[in-house]
Amino acid sequence: MAEHEAIALLSGGLDSALAAALTARLGFGVTGLNVSTGFCTGQGRCDTVLAAGQRLGIPVRLEDASEEYLDIVRRPKHGYGSAMNPCLDCRVFLLRKAAALMDAEGAEFVVTGEVLGQRPMSQHRRALDLVARESELGERLVRPLSGRLLGPTYPERQGWITRNDWLDIQGRSRKRQLELAARWGIEEFTQPSGGCCILLEKSYAQRLQDAFRHRGPDSLDREAFALLRYGRHFRLSDNVVAVIGRDEQDNAVLSTLSSGRWTMTFPDTPGPTALVDGEPSAKELQLTARLAARYADVPVGTEVTLLAQRDGEERELRVTPLSPEEPLIERLRIDG
Ligand code: SF4
Known part of the structure; x- marks a missing residue:
């Protein structure tokens, strides 16, 4: 058992798998969490996430939050994106689920595959700060793929790792993620990108x-x-x-x-x-x-x-x- 544990939100996409993989490679214990909102597209998404967990060697929890999530779609505090996608509220909702599991499991931080500047509505810097604040995770919310470009995180403050252990990926290009996936041998079981949902x-x-x-x-x-x-x-x-x-x-x-x-x-x-x-x-x-x-x-x-x-x-x-x-x-x- 690792000395320090993290919860990794797994969407079924490559970025969240890479973030979980990097965290595990840094010596942390990682438990994956996939939350079903009821609006996910793609058959067998849960299977994809479970397979990802198996390949990464981490346990995965599946949570069905589809009933609760309807209220997010009905009345998103931060409004909708280009369609009826309430991305900011959705991120906060999912992070609160991860925070609850973190507390229940005695884990110390939460990891996501968010990449600075990758999605216009939910992954620019102000949006990343907002969801960290509203989920009440603050510095316990870690985005390993862009960690070097963002504010200090709880694991750094504790001296468990240094800034440079995180990556500095930003923008829409997926080149570096694909290179990493090939290098770490984790490309086979992931969809090209996570977060796709019918609301888009x-x-x-x-x-x-x-x-x-x-x-x-x-x-x-x-x-x-x-x-x-x-x-x-x-x-x-x-x-x-x-x-x-x-x-x-x-x-x-x-x-x-x-x-x-x-x-x-x-x-x-x-x-x-x-x-x-x-x-x-x-x-x-x-x-x-x-x-x-x-x-x-x-x-x-x-x-x-x-x-x-x-x-x-x-x-x-x-x-x-x-x-x-x-x-x-x-x-x-x-x-x-
Ligand atoms: S696109 Fe992703 S973040 Fe936005 S509402 Fe759908 S699942 Fe949530």
């Missing part, structure tokens, strides 16, 4: 902004946030949104979100699954069917049957597809 995606941001505007942030529960991830979204009225699957995966997910909502399928022809969020009128159900038919394998002008179902109730709808050139489609589309 423009189309998700458009749907979320629309939902906040029409329903208010507090009325969106976990399932409502999840539904915004799948399909094409069309706002039919203040309270009604039609969602049309884009592919097999969307169709499968929409079927699992059908409780309390109308879903539509094509019994006789290949076509997307459609789902109606809200309480639609008969006219809105009909319009959803025509929208869904526009994306089905049906020639324009041909009548087609859809089966609409909700909690045991069933209706058969006969409609003609909207023409792809119909301007209404673009007008209703939320995520165009």
Whole structure:
């Protein structure tokens, strides 16, 4: 057991793995922590982090904070970035989780893979200082990859290491990280960059902004946030949104979100699954069917049957597809 222990936030990306690796190479005991916010992209992210821990020879804790994190997305104190990404609040949230584990484990500092100047919103100097302050970690928050360029850290103050043990990487280039990864043999299991999340995606941001505007942030529960991830979204009225699957995966997910909502399928022809969020009128159900038919394998002008179902109730709808050139489609589309 090492004399001094650290908690390393592991995102599944290369930088956080390198920061943990450097800390371990300096003789500290390191425990990795991956916090799931529920908005992470990429399948098998947890597997990636666990594999990273194994290769680095460090234990890894996985924490699911997805329910708690919704409040960060609803009302970020520091606002959003280019999409609906609340990066500063997100960093503070994750660092508080790491700080809690640090206290529980008797560790003495927290390590992240942040690199000065790498991300415009969350990794410029003022942002790095702000999250250190708001997470209440202060000098116990260490960014080994840029440590030489930043203020003194707790391990230096204690005389366990010197400034020069940290690195002086800054900016957006990933050259030095890739060189280090190759030198330390840790490039195989990492994704090229961590921190990618669905909140950065423009189309998700458009749907979320629309939902906040029409329903208010507090009325969106976990399932409502999840539904915004799948399909094409069309706002039919203040309270009604039609969602049309884009592919097999969307169709499968929409079927699992059908409780309390109308879903539509094509019994006789290949076509997307459609789902109606809200309480639609008969006219809105009909319009959803025509929208869904526009994306089905049906020639324009041909009548087609859809089966609409909700909690045991069933209706058969006969409609003609909207023409792809119909301007209404673009007008209703939320995520165009
Ligand atoms: S991009 Fe990274 S820091 Fe920003 S909100 Fe997403 S996970 Fe958090």
